[in-house]
Amino acid sequence: MKQVLEFEKPLVKAREELEELRRKQALKNTSKVTLAIADLEKKLAELQEETYANLSPWQRVQIARHIQRPYMLDYARLCFDEFVELHGDRHIGDDNAMPGGFATLNGQRVMLIGQQKGRDTKENLLRNFGSAHPEGYRKALRLMRMAEKFGLPVICMIDTPGAFPGIGAEERNIAEAIAFNLLEMMKIRTPMVSVVIGEGGSGGALGIGVTDRVIMLENAYYSVISPEGCAAILWKHRQHAPEAAQALKLSAPDLMELGIIDHIVPEPHGGAHHDHHAVAASLKSALVSALAELTPLGSEELLQKRYEKFRAYGKFTEGE
């Protein structure tokens, strides 16, 4: 089943009408049909332009959550020559919501870590909808430290609605697992790049996001709270999520303006799910150039700049 987003329904309808006309044309070509097709093609192009040129933040959130959107392991296959998955936090278990391992990007050895969602019930049981447990964050840190030891740059792919809010997660200190990563990532002496490929859900996203470069796909979002959560608290109802999405400034263009991200990777018209190969090619070249910028820097300079980058975040005024 192909997932059709609410705001795309008029487009889907127009495309179906066009196909119907083309079927008619194949059976019996008349000048009337030819004209109708030309007319509809024009209208469709306009409608597409109108729909996709001015996506609202809430529409982008829906695209970011689209089940046909490429996930971390899709990119592992499409952007990298090889991915060798490594497992486990060495204490409790292996978190399948946070795969990680060696990968080769354009001939360069790297450590690839990220959150992975599932597309159906079975996959989501395995991947926990991309919501990692403490084990996931601790595995991620283990792999980052190994990358530092062996001189590999780190690439983190962020795609999570948030860290898992469960009983076991609290018992095993999910808060500390994230906090410890925030602290330790500031000290990892190797180039680090993160890219928000879908959902950048709060602390669960940031827990692998303290990196030298922060890249975002055009329709991904990155937020302190989900639009639904924000709406439930401030508007007293989840149905105000579209307004909350607008207010939170969670879209890539807004975050670029706020200075939170360094680069936006363009997506195909309508979102990454329309063309996995095209978006993977764009992402690959963004990753390659980010690493090319960072690799020449010495580790002291790298750490100093990473500190300054995150140190600068915040807006306030200061009186005498």
Next chain:
Amino acid sequence: MGLFSKRSVSDLGEKKKDMPEGLWVKCPSCGESLYESALAKNLRVCTQCGHHFTMSSGERIAALVDEGTFEEIDANLDSVNALGFKDYLAKVKAYQVKTGLKEAVVTGRARIDGTPVVLAIMDFRFLGASMGSVVGEKITRAIETATREKCSVIIFSASGGARMHEGILSLMQMAKTCGALARHGEAKLPYISVLTHPTTGGVTASFATVGDLILAEPKCMIGFAGPRVVKETTHSDLPPGFQTAEFMMEHGLVDMIIQRPVMRETLAKLLKYVQQEKKAA
């Protein structure tokens, strides 16, 4: 001059005097009616059952530091409405009037039993002590001050989490504060985190849980996700005492649970173990 710059501890306690005399407070734990002034004198701990009431930052400072040693720093930071969030600054203003505070954290230098420390005290009465840019900046500067002056930093946390009115900027305060702690830690300087009721969300998932030493006040609520969210997500009943200081202790996540009346002497004792010996000048 800001609201709190370099005010002495006795000034900070002044607000109490404004309260009407003879006010009774009902203890939410045992139901006992308590005389307000007796409660204040007992550090806001119920004289009957030991329940720890919410304490203002001023009261806490007065209860912790050597008399006359508290010197507030970075008192003049003001929140701005960076995202253009509806009614945000009006809300901040309302809490300023209500609490007499400028923001949700007070920071400064002090001595505890003679040991110099930098303190950061979050005040839950101010917008749930949520962390926005000002709170994050003040805590970061407090940590950096401690790093520069080679002393311990003690943070008393209480927070509903990151302040959503400042969106992603609030989230980034988590990384910023932890970054400052990374440097403080690399200088082998001690960080004591004290968790008070309630400490949740983005504060729990940043500086509050990475102390060299983590203390908690009895029965205080400590968690990452709110209990309602956990219940709804997992569709299961929460274990008794879930997300309390005692739950944290049982799972090995805090060093000690400390009653408020002995907090000061406990901190003094711990500081003497972790504070680096001063080299002869």
